[in-house]
Amino acid sequence: GEDVEQSLFLSVREGDSSVINCTYTDSSSTYLYWYKQEPGAGLQLLTYIFSNMDMKQDQRLTVLLNKKDKHLSLRIADTQTGDSAIYFCAESEAISGGYNKLIFGAGTRLAVHP
Amino acid sequence: KAGVTQTPRYLIKTRGQQVTLSCSPISGHRSVSWYQQTPGQGLQFLFEYFSETQRNKGNFPGRFSGRQFSNSRSEMNVSTLELGDSALYLCASSLEGDRAHIQYFGAGTRLSVL
Numbered sequence: 041g042e043d044v045e046q047s048l049f050l051s052v053r054e055g056d057s058s059v060i061n062c063t064y065t066d067s068s069s070t071y072l073y074w075y076k077q078e079p080g081a082g083l084q085l086l087t088y089i090f091s092n093m094d095m096k097q098d099q100r101l102t103v104l105l106n107k108k109d110k111h112l113s114l115r116i117a118d119t120q121t122g123d124s125a126i127y128f129c130a131e132s133e134a135i136s137g138g139y140n141k142l143i144f145g146a147g148t149r150l151a152v153h154p
Numbered sequence: 155k156a157g158v159t160q161t162p163r164y165l166i167k168t169r170g171q172q173v174t175l176s177c178s179p180i181s182g183h184r185s186v187s188w189y190q191q192t193p194g195q196g197l198q199f200l201f202e203y204f205s206e207t208q209r210n211k212g213n214f215p216g217r218f219s220g221r222q223f224s225n226s227r228s229e230m231n232v233s234t235l236e237l238g239d240s241a242l243y244l245c246a247s248s249l250e251g252d253r254a255h256i257q258y259f260g261a262g263t264r265l266s267v268l
Binding site: 082083132140142 | 255260
């Protein structure tokens with residue numbers, strides 16, 4: 041079945057770029073997502089990319105997709121203390137009715153320090 | 155437009171009891187999915203409802219059930235609670251069509267089983 045893996049921790053200095061990495065296993069066309077979870081909160085969708093794309097940019101966020109290696113990364117430019125959170129990589133599993141089942145990685149805890 | 159609303163935010167139950175959690179999707183969203191988040195297992199898909207029908211189900215025991223009403227609001231029920239059911243339960247809603255894969259999450263219901 042599908043599996044999504046991510047590194048668990050990342051510590052960066054305020055103002056630097058953060059790069060969070062993820063690998064996935066689904067070999068079919070799929071959507072891939074980055075969600076952010078702050079303490080005591082639900083999941084906030086940051087961005088998504090379809091598996092036939094290479095890159096997507098949205099303000100400070102850049103998603104890179106290496107389809108051959110099934111590697112996804114999220115780059116946050118000019119990281120701020122407000123970016124401290126857990127970041128989840130997820131892929132959609134194509135099931136009956138569409139892509140409504142998400143497979144999540146374990147989450148990467150991003151700590152931003154002065 | 156209001157986001158996904160989950161009630162209650164916190165619940166404390168004892169083993170053997172049952173519990174019902176509620177989810178109101180974003181207005182116009184007809185698909186509702188439920189996920190369980192625990193420190194050990196991470197985020198796992200429970201089930202998805204669309205148009206009052208369970209469309210997909212994850213790998214959880216029959217003690218976990220749900221339903222959806224004609225106004226798209228959904229409830230999930232856990233019977234005969236076990237300590238391991240302590241978790242954050244997240245609900246997500248999505249539109250139909252080409253944006254059906256984009257799931258928007260509520261803040262969750264944190265269930266503690268004593």
